[in-house]
Amino acid sequence: MTHPTTASTIRWEQDDDGVVTLVLDDPDQSANTMNAAFIDSLDAIADRVEAERDAIRGIIVTSAKKTFFAGGDLNDLIQVGPGQAQEIYDKNLRIKRALRRIETLGKPVVAAINGAALGGGLEIALACHHRIALDAPGARIGFPEVTLGLLPGSGGVARTVRLLGVTDALLKWLLQGTRYSPLRAQEAGLVDDVVTTREELLTRARAFIAAHPESAQPWDDKDYRIPGGTPAQPKFAVNLPAFPANLRKQLNGAPYPAQRNILAAAVEGSQVDFETAQIIEARYFTELVVGQTAKNMIQAFFFDLQAVNSGANRPQGIEPSQVRKVAVLGAGMMGAGIAFACAKAGIEVVLKDVSVEAAAKGKAYSEELLAKALAKGRTTEAKRDQLLARITPTADPRDLEGCDAVIEAVFEDPALKHKVFQEIEGIVAPDALLCSNTSTLPITLLAEGVQRADDFIGLHFFSPVDKMPLVEIIKGEHTGDKALARAFDLVRQIGKTPIVVNDSRGFFTSRVIGHFLNEGVAMVGEGIDPASVEQAAAQAGYPAKVLSLMDELTLTLPRKIREETRRATVEAGGEWRPHPADAVIDRMVEEFGRPGRSGGAGFYDYDETTGKRTGLWPGLREHFAPGGSGGSGGAGGSGGSGGAAREGTRIPLEDMKERMLFCEAIDTVRLLEEGVLTSVADANIGSILGIGFPGWTGGVLQYINGYEGGVAGFVARARQLEAAYGERFAPPALLVEKAERGERFTD
Numbered sequence: 001m002t003h004p005t006t007a008s009t010i011r012w013e014q015d016d017d018g019v020v021t022l023v024l025d026d027p028d029q030s031a032n033t034m035n036a037a038f039i040d041s042l043d044a045i046a047d048r049v050e051a052e053r054d055a056i057r058g059i060i061v062t063s064a065k066k067t068f069f070a071g072g073d074l075n076d077l078i079q080v081g082p083g084q085a086q087e088i089y090d091k092n093l094r095i096k097r098a099l100r101r102i103e104t105l106g107k108p109v110v111a112a113i114n115g116a117a118l119g120g121g122l123e124i125a126l127a128c129h130h131r132i133a134l135d136a137p138g139a140r141i142g143f144p145e146v147t148l149g150l151l152p153g154s155g156g157v158a159r160t161v162r163l164l165g166v167t168d169a170l171l172k173w174l175l176q177g178t179r180y181s182p183l184r185a186q187e188a189g190l191v192d193d194v195v196t197t198r199e200e201l202l203t204r205a206r207a208f209i210a211a212h213p214e215s216a217q218p219w220d221d222k223d224y225r226i227p228g229g230t231p232a233q234p235k236f237a238v239n240l241p242a243f244p245a246n247l248r249k250q251l252n253g254a255p256y257p258a259q260r261n262i263l264a265a266a267v268e269g270s271q272v273d274f275e276t277a278q279i280i281e282a283r284y285f286t287e288l289v290v291g292q293t294a295k296n297m298i299q300a301f302f303f304d305l306q307a308v309n310s311g312a313n314r315p316q317g318i319e320p321s322q323v324r325k326v327a328v329l330g331a332g333m334m335g336a337g338i339a340f341a342c343a344k345a346g347i348e349v350v351l352k353d354v355s356v357e358a359a360a361k362g363k364a365y366s367e368e369l370l371a372k373a374l375a376k377g378r379t380t381e382a383k384r385d386q387l388l389a390r391i392t393p394t395a396d397p398r399d400l401e402g403c404d405a406v407i408e409a410v411f412e413d414p415a416l417k418h419k420v421f422q423e424i425e426g427i428v429a430p431d432a433l434l435c436s437n438t439s440t441l442p443i444t445l446l447a448e449g450v451q452r453a454d455d456f457i458g459l460h461f462f463s464p465v466d467k468m469p470l471v472e473i474i475k476g477e478h479t480g481d482k483a484l485a486r487a488f489d490l491v492r493q494i495g496k497t498p499i500v501v502n503d504s505r506g507f508f509t510s511r512v513i514g515h516f517l518n519e520g521v522a523m524v525g526e527g528i529d530p531a532s533v534e535q536a537a538a539q540a541g542y543p544a545k546v547l548s549l550m551d552e553l554t555l556t557l558p559r560k561i562r563e564e565t566r567r568a569t570v571e572a573g574g575e576w577r578p579h580p581a582d583a584v585i586d587r588m589v590e591e592f593g594r595p596g597r598s599g600g601a602g603f604y605d606y607d608e609t610t611g612k613r614t615g616l617w618p619g620l621r622e623h624f625a626p627g628g629s630g631g632s633g634g635a636g637g638s639g640g641s642g643g644a645a646r647e648g649t650r651i652p653l654e655d656m657k658e659r660m661l662f663c664e665a666i667d668t669v670r671l672l673e674e675g676v677l678t679s680v681a682d683a684n685i686g687s688i689l690g691i692g693f694p695g696w697t698g699g700v701l702q703y704i705n706g707y708e709g710g711v712a713g714f715v716a717r718a719r720q721l722e723a724a725y726g727e728r729f730a731p732p733a734l735l736v737e738k739a740e741r742g743e744r745f746t747d
């Protein structure tokens, strides 16, 4: 017999054996979150378990929803103002106190995790003495807080550190935001037991209660030592003074505020008792919640990502579609990756190149990826064989019969692209979706080579395709809504995130990343120490350093794109404005014979045998320092002139960082003005997931919104940069208008 009592979002069910099941079940929402109603309920539950302690044998915490518990209420968190720090701190301590009262009741408490337990959900589970997880499809367990600019503030840091030791807690759980399957969560140490049915979940929870009548948390034993401790450092697992520095190295550059605060909360909290650790955690949590970075990241990684993936940009009223068999034309780097991604999603792939050998080489790429996955236990032999059986390499166009989609990835040459489409258009299904993976060529131009321009669309994947989550969909002038909807569905079918843009040379991503690269190169041309330029990119939060990325892409590519763009601009009657980087790139290629990594030399030197980077080319300082040999050293900047010969130009680090961030943000606003971009969410998500715009900004337009002083503050700073470094920083009209009206960039 059960005696149900409600405490609004937590249901109390008690059986005749004295086992209380606390059922998390918010009546107003599809998922449980740490909203105000939940906090009130938790307090009420803590009061009741204490009052009825003697009648309770044990407690099971589970949920009536599909997920166990979804975490903090992001709608609330994104609105918190800087004046609310005390309120946030007090609320945080209230949650901590209530969980602690249940945890220290002296009765066994078991988390029966029936679905996803992310963030706050995992924290509730960690406040229990034993965690059993149901291996349900899609159930994920982890701390995504760091990806939202936050830290697990409801005891998550303090408890994970105590369970696993500082190093494992930070690297496996707190700093990466990894979402584990229940089995992997068990391997990584935060889940004790995994079951496959709901009944078993509850049976095992009861069995634990029966076997541990006086269960308590290990850290409440006065002799408990944090794992990894040594006799010399009884409470600490790692070399404390060196730890933050090592971690900084591991994170490749400057940690974001959330990473910094998580690190500090973990390290400081490991040196003190549990209650103090919780207070330290509350302070660091509050600092993040009231700060701007968390708002940026919640906006991008929660709200914008949801809008983009849920199809805010997919034309309405068109039936959902699925691709069954895809033709991939060109089995080079991109074609091979696209074939893998499609086959992984269960789509039959015909991979065509000029010879069967070339096509088979493309398929061999999938074999390599799968061999690695198998070695790491990420796939099984059976799954590997099934996936490989879906890829048919060929050189014969007739094998493409029946394909309901085509993705072309041959060389970046419009005539060749026209030719390969002509060759196959009559063979594939009569209504097949026709996609090109061009990274720069206008889709409308490529569509001239096909009969059905309304079914032709750009599908711009990023390299390496298996890792990069974004696909930029480009609508040509004649692309129909149906093709757009089908392209959107195909991208979702293969599990990637689609953004949608209108046609233009370089679209959104290729055009904007070009500004970042050019800005780094321009600084070298001004005589700024190239090592500082690389450091500035890392400090700004870019995942790749600017000159090393330029070398990877090769210096010949921007020259080719520049020439084509120049010709098209002039032909269209526009004014062509050279960039200060142009002269540097030209000299690198023509004068010094350094075309980038694939040519064995670029901004960096490379080892002749291994091909590995050995260091920045010393000639950069010599040839590009003000007064150095020839060329246009100093172009584009007031800081570039007047320096002593071979003595590098110095400009503030902040200027270097902001020159990179601003040039990308400013051109994104121009793309909105030109109608290439039509959605703020697409711009934010595309910039982070596609071209490495730093995640802490919340994306390229959120960076403007969140800049100190808002859009007006951004405009004022752009004008300063314009005066110091050139007219490319002049704020476009749309930006100035927004600033004057006090508006932000929103959809």
Ligand code: NAD
Residues within 6 Å of the ligand: 329, 330, 331, 332, 333, 334, 335, 352, 353, 354, 358, 408, 409, 410, 411, 412, 413, 416, 420, 437, 438, 439, 440, 460, 461, 462, 463
């Ligand atoms: P790649 O040189 O690695 O591969 C091109 C392949 O096309 C080669 O295998 C070649 O044999 C094949 N090919 C040539 N003629 C063909 C024909 N008539 N029929 C079938 N196959 C033919 O090039 P890639 O880097 O894979 O780039 C392919 C396309 O993807 C280009 O349009 C490029 O701009 C675009 N792209 C590249 C990247 C990148 O990072 N490399 C990123 C996004 C998009």
